[in-house]
Amino acid sequence: MIYLVEGLRHRYGTQTVLRLDRLTIERHKIVGLIGPNGSGKSTLLRLLAFVEPPSRGRIVYYPEEGNAGNEDARFQVTLLGQEPYLLKRTVLANVAYGLKVRGDTESLEKRAAEALEWVGLPPRAFLRRRWFELSGGEAQRVALAARLVLRPKVLLLDEPTASVDMESAQRIREAALRAQREWGTTIVVASHDRHWLFEVCDGMLHLLKGRLAGTGAENIILGPWRQCGQDLWAKRLEDGQELVLPGAPGPNAMALIPPDRLALEHVLEDSSDSSPASAPYDGACRIAGTLLRLTLERAGGHILATVAVGRSLFTATLPPSRGLRPAPFYPGQRVELIFPAHDVAWFS
Amino acid sequence: MDYLTEGFIKALHLLVGGHPETFSAIETTLTVTSWSMAASLILGIPSGFLLGYRDFRGKRAVRTVVDTCLAFPTVLIGLLVYAFVSRRGPLGELGLLFTPAAIAVGQTILALPVVIALTATAIESLDRQLRISLLSLGARGRQVLLTSIWEARHGVIAAALTAYGRVLTEVGISMMVGGNIKWHTRTMTTAIALETGKGEFAMGVALGLVLMAIAFVVNVSLAILRKRA
Numbered sequence: 001m002i003y004l005v006e007g008l009r010h011r012y013g014t015q016t017v018l019r020l021d022r023l024t025i026e027r028h029k030i031v032g033l034i035g036p037n038g039s040g041k042s043t044l045l046r047l048l049a050f051v052e053p054p055s056r057g058r059i060v061y062y063p064e065e066g067n068a069g070n071e072d073a074r075f076q077v078t079l080l081g082q083e084p085y086l087l088k089r090t091v092l093a094n095v096a097y098g099l100k101v102r103g104d105t106e107s108l109e110k111r112a113a114e115a116l117e118w119v120g121l122p123p124r125a126f127l128r129r130r131w132f133e134l135s136g137g138e139a140q141r142v143a144l145a146a147r148l149v150l151r152p153k154v155l156l157l158d159e160p161t162a163s164v165d166m167e168s169a170q171r172i173r174e175a176a177l178r179a180q181r182e183w184g185t186t187i188v189v190a191s192h193d194r195h196w197l198f199e200v201c202d203g204m205l206h207l208l209k210g211r212l213a214g215t216g217a218e219n220i221i222l223g224p225w226r227q228c229g230q231d232l233w234a235k236r237l238e239d240g241q242e243l244v245l246p247g248a249p250g251p252n253a254m255a256l257i258p259p260d261r262l263a264l265e266h267v268l269e270d271s272s273d274s275s276p277a278s279a280p281y282d283g284a285c286r287i288a289g290t291l292l293r294l295t296l297e298r299a300g301g302h303i304l305a306t307v308a309v310g311r312s313l314f315t316a317t318l319p320p321s322r323g324l325r326p327a328p329f330y331p332g333q334r335v336e337l338i339f340p341a342h343d344v345a346w347f348s
Numbered sequence: 349m350d351y352l353t354e355g356f357i358k359a360l361h362l363l364v365g366g367h368p369e370t371f372s373a374i375e376t377t378l379t380v381t382s383w384s385m386a387a388s389l390i391l392g393i394p395s396g397f398l399l400g401y402r403d404f405r406g407k408r409a410v411r412t413v414v415d416t417c418l419a420f421p422t423v424l425i426g427l428l429v430y431a432f433v434s435r436r437g438p439l440g441e442l443g444l445l446f447t448p449a450a451i452a453v454g455q456t457i458l459a460l461p462v463v464i465a466l467t468a469t470a471i472e473s474l475d476r477q478l479r480i481s482l483l484s485l486g487a488r489g490r491q492v493l494l495t496s497i498w499e500a501r502h503g504v505i506a507a508a509l510t511a512y513g514r515v516l517t518e519v520g521i522s523m524m525v526g527g528n529i530k531w532h533t534r535t536m537t538t539a540i541a542l543e544t545g546k547g548e549f550a551m552g553v554a555l556g557l558v559l560m561a562i563a564f565v566v567n568v569s570l571a572i573l574r575k576r577a
Contacts, residue, residue: 051483079484085477088499097495098485146485156484 002027002154002186003048007057010043010210018043018210020057025188027064030180032197033190034216035207041190042081044207045156048188049079064153075102076153082162084143086131091116094131095146102150115149116142118178120171137168144172148179155179157189173200194315198297198304208254208347217259217297217304217315223252238310241287245341249348261343262316264291264305267334287337289314291329305329307337351549358550359557370554372531373539380448380522380535381515384455388463388511391456393504396467397493401479411468417461422454426524429454433525446527451535454521459511466510470503471496502574509566516562 003025010018018040025031025048033041047054050061050073063072078098087094095112099105113123119141126134126142134142140160147155157176161169177200179185191197197204197216204216213220225233225248233248245255267288289309297304303318314337318329329335362370399410431437433444433453444450478499482492497504519537526533528542536555543551 046480049480049484051480074488075486077484078486079480081477081480083477085475085481087495097487101486101491143481150485 001025002062004060004062005057006060008047008054008059009056010040010047011055016055016210018047018054020044020212023205023212025186026203027062027186028180028184029202030177030187030189030200032201032204032216033188033207034192034194034197034204035213036220036222038209039207040210041207042158043210045079045158045188045190048154049077049156050074051079061154073154075150077156078147078150078152078154079156079158080144080147080160082159084140086134086139086142088131090127090131091121091129091134091142092127094142095149098146098150111149112145115145118148118175119145120167120175121145135165137164140164141168141171141175144175148175151183152179152185154186154188157187157191159190159192162192195293195295195306198295198299201299203299208256211347213256213345213347214258216299217317219257219259219262219314221255221257221312223248223250223254225251225253227251237287238312239289241309243285243287245285245344247344247346249346252348254347256345256347257314257339257343258345259304259315260302260317261339262314263338264307264316264318264329265336265338266328267336283341284338285341287314289335289337291331291333291335293331294318294329305335307335309337352553355549355553359554362550362554363557367551367554369530370539370551373534373536373555374558376448376533377516377535377537380451380455380526381512383449383452384459384515385508385512387452387456388459388515389508392460392463392507392511393467393497394493395460396464396504396507397471397497399464400468400471401493401496411465414461414465414468418465420458420461422458422518422520423524424520425454425457426521429457429521429525445525446529446533448526448533450525451522451533454525455515455518458518458521459515462511462514463507466507467497467500467504470500470507473503474500505570505573509570512566513563516559 001024005020005023008018008020009016033044035041046052047059061073061077063076066072087097092109092112095115096108099108099111109127113127116123116126121138121141131139144160155176160172164172173196176187176189180187189197205212206214206216206218208220221235221243223235225235228234228244231246232244233246234242234244236242248255287309289307291305292308292313293306295304295306305316305318307314307316316337399407399414429450430445432439433442433450434440435445444453474496478496479492482495487495517537519541522528522533522535522538523541526535526538528534528538536559540552540555
């Protein structure tokens with residue numbers, strides 16, 4: 001274990017933005033953080049980086065050698081934000097800054113050049129460039145190089161590819177994974193790219209309104225819900241289907257459906273029922289959609305199916321294939337998601 | 349208008365010829381303003397950093413006080429310093445009254461709120477991500493302070509120049525606690541006031557030209573610094 005979080009409460013003003021009773025993060029692993037905007041991902045990363053203290057509770061960092069304590073974290077943990085700040089200096093000065101802070105000034109240029117190579121920036125072309133001569137993607141890669149040159153024990157990444165071009169995103173991902181592979185760096189990464197996280201992460205944390213909601217692939221259906229009977233709540237999905245579920249605590253509640261509770265079935269082509277499937281609330285709910293993608297989840301070894309319903313995406317775990325027959329699903333198929341109404345959890 | 353032209357020509361003669369009284373006033377001015385600026389920057393930049401960087405109880409009240417001090421009349425500062433350093437004042441024993449040191453103290457009080465307020469504004473205007481980046485790269489305390497000030501260097505330099513403009517051109521403090529003593533505490537501004545009162549325009553114009561030249565050099569230096577940065 002490299003982190004232990006206990007009884008954590010973090011407030012901004014009067015609003016509690018994060019409440020985690022207990023959380024552990026294992027050494028040398030890649031942990032993904034997912035959740036909608038405002039769910040507390042960035043706050044958690046800042047707390048894990050010790051750039052701000054929690055309002056209540058404790059976060060303990062366990063260094064590989066020595067006693068548990070947060071003093072070691074200063075030089076072993078580093079955070080890369082979505083839009084990191086580059087110092088108004090050259091690329092070399094930016095990449096070498098952390099080393100200078102540590103009083104480690106040996107072969108600065110050589111080490112900075114190596115770090116730049118890691119993120120796919122040719123050192124000859126970039127070392128002497130100044131901060132304003134970089135594109136957004138290059139600036140982000142320089143910022144990552146400034147972290148990698150420190151050979152961190154923990155690399156915290158806060159949506160590092162959200163505002164960069166595809167090539168930069170790919171380089172950033174590769175460099176981070178290489179750090180984990182070659183140095184055993186523990187990586188905690190927040191990203192909206194669920195498929196990438198499923199593919200690379202050893203574990204996932206799903207944050208919702210500052211609380212842990214599950215381990216990653218849970219489906220969230222946001223409100224508003226319209227009350228359509230006693231304890232029955234309806235939501236019209238973007239493609240016109242109406243989902244009716246019992247037990248919502250209010251019109252703005254969020255419904256949470258674990259992916260392993262969603263079963264997948266083919267929609268028969270000769271089915272002439274063209275009207276949107278109305279989900280029965282007393283038993284299994286059914287939602288029709290299009291299978292978009294199949295992803296192998298690294299952590300559990302499951303195959304995750306992503307189904308588009310209008311613009312919303314649902315994730316279902318496919319059952320293991322029986323015998324030698326592979327699961328008969330492929331992208332582009334019309335499928336139905338089926339789940340028992342009582343398996344829905346609600347967040348107010 | 350002839351007397352103005354004549355005064356201007358005489359002023360050039362005084363400057364080119366190295367008129368001792370004129371150069372004494374220039375030297376006194378440069379000496380006291382250097383002291384006061386050094387003191388106000390040493391005290392003001394870290395204070396401005398703390399005011400702009402840290403959140404603490406009463407921050408808004410402190411900021412209001414500092415902003416109010418920006419409008420302090422120089423004669424009021426002169427009066428306060430006079431009250432403290434005159435024989436009957438709490439610092440009377442130091443014998444500072446009518447010395448360049450007393451002028452420097454008064455000018456420090458004049459410049460300090462300018463340096464603090466403008467440095468705080470420069471630090472506040474820095475990207476919030478700077479602090480997170482520095483901390484996450486391992487910087488702490490003095491390293492964060494120095495790097496942040498460096499990042500806000502244009503704002504800090506502007507604060508210093510604004511403060512320098514105020515201390516260079518003030519009359520009230522120099523007159524009240526300096527006493528405008530020839531060869532000793534007579535600064536450029538008090539000399540201009542005195543010589544103009546006497547109808548001696550030439551020395552007043554000469555000193556005015558020097559003041560303008562200093563302002564010009566300072567601003568050109570700032571422009572070069574900005575370009576290099």
